[in-house]
Amino acid sequence: MVFGAGGGIGGAVVEALRALRSFEHVVPFGRSTSPAIDLLDEASLERAAAVAAEKGELRLAIDATGFLHDERQLPEKSWHELDAAKLARSFALNAIGPALLMKHVLPRLPRKGKSVFATLSARVASIEDNRLGGWYSYRASKAALNQLVHTAAIELARRHPEALCVALHPGTVATALSAPFAKTGLEVHEPSAAAAHLLDVLDRLSIDSNGGFFDWRGQRIPW
Numbered sequence: 001m002v003f004g005a006g007g008g009i010g011g012a013v014v015e016a017l018r019a020l021r022s023f024e025h026v027v028p029f030g031r032s033t034s035p036a037i038d039l040l041d042e043a044s045l046e047r048a049a050a051v052a053a054e055k056g057e058l059r060l061a062i063d064a065t066g067f068l069h070d071e072r073q074l075p076e077k078s079w080h081e082l083d084a085a086k087l088a089r090s091f092a093l094n095a096i097g098p099a100l101l102m103k104h105v106l107p108r109l110p111r112k113g114k115s116v117f118a119t120l121s122a123r124v125a126s127i128e129d130n131r132l133g134g135w136y137s138y139r140a141s142k143a144a145l146n147q148l149v150h151t152a153a154i155e156l157a158r159r160h161p162e163a164l165c166v167a168l169h170p171g172t173v174a175t176a177l178s179a180p181f182a183k184t185g186l187e188v189h190e191p192s193a194a195a196a197h198l199l200d201v202l203d204r205l206s207i208d209s210n211g212g213f214f215d216w217r218g219q220r221i222p223w
């Protein structure tokens with residue numbers, strides 16, 4: 001299952017999985033698929049998980065949804081820009097929506113054999129790595145996502161000892177999300193390359209990686 005299949009990275013992950021042919025079905029979900037998902041509508045997430053589960057064992061779920069900016073909201077440069085409604089919106093999309101996805105997907109993972117739920121977080125969520133400041137809503141909502149992933153991973157291990165629940169940083173990827181912040185000198189990956197990196201990392205992760213936060217090279221990121 002791929003959530004956020006209409007996004008830059010999510011779309012590339014769907015294409016990469018189809019090309020791999022390792023899975024019997026690749027089931028994309030987005031706001032324009034049928035059934036559609038909306039992170040703000042829990043019933044749509046539950047329905048998507050159930051629809052995918054009907055097709056066979058759920059071995060891999062990738063959540064490539066996420067929110068940084070749109071016409072209503074830009075990342076904050078200063079505490080002067082903090083706004084309760086905008087903070088709440090970032091948390092709803094980047095932390096609460098993915099948490100509800102975990103609620104409906106994790107119990108459906110197989111009890112035996114490797115299976116993975118991976119959600120796309122961001123290195124800027126790392127508290128230890130935060131030297132620049134700014135981007136309050138995005139950083140904090142993705143840090144909340146990391147804590148939700150780590151907590152769910154502990155519960156998951158009790159009944160699904162071979163399953164993994166992890167957070168991944170895809171690197172800087174040329175998508176609509178990163179476009180307004182493109183700077184020269186940054187290492188920027190095409191979505192197809194990012195998808196290949198992420199699938200390679202997921203393939204290499206072993207059970208001691210459950211609950212962790214990894215970058216596109218497979219290296220652990222400090223919390």
Ligand SMILES: NC(=O)c1ccc[n+]([C@@H]2O[C@H](COP(=O)([O-])OP(=O)(O)OC[C@H]3O[C@@H](n4cnc5c(N)ncnc54)[C@H](OP(=O)(O)O)[C@@H]3O)[C@@H](O)[C@H]2O)c1
Pocket residue numbers: 003004005006007008009010030031032037038039040064065066067068093120121122123169170171172173174175176177178
């Ligand atoms: N690009 C980067 O450099 C970069 C760096 C670090 C982390 N990330 C993370 O990687 C993930 C994917 O980002 P991207 O670069 O591929 O961005 P993107 O192209 O903007 O994709 C974002 C995805 O989130 C989905 N989404 C947003 N609001 C939603 C909602 N209410 N309900 C359901 N889906 C919703 C969008 O769905 P629609 O297709 O329906 O609009 C889209 O599929 C995000 O979590 C982002 O934070 C990206």
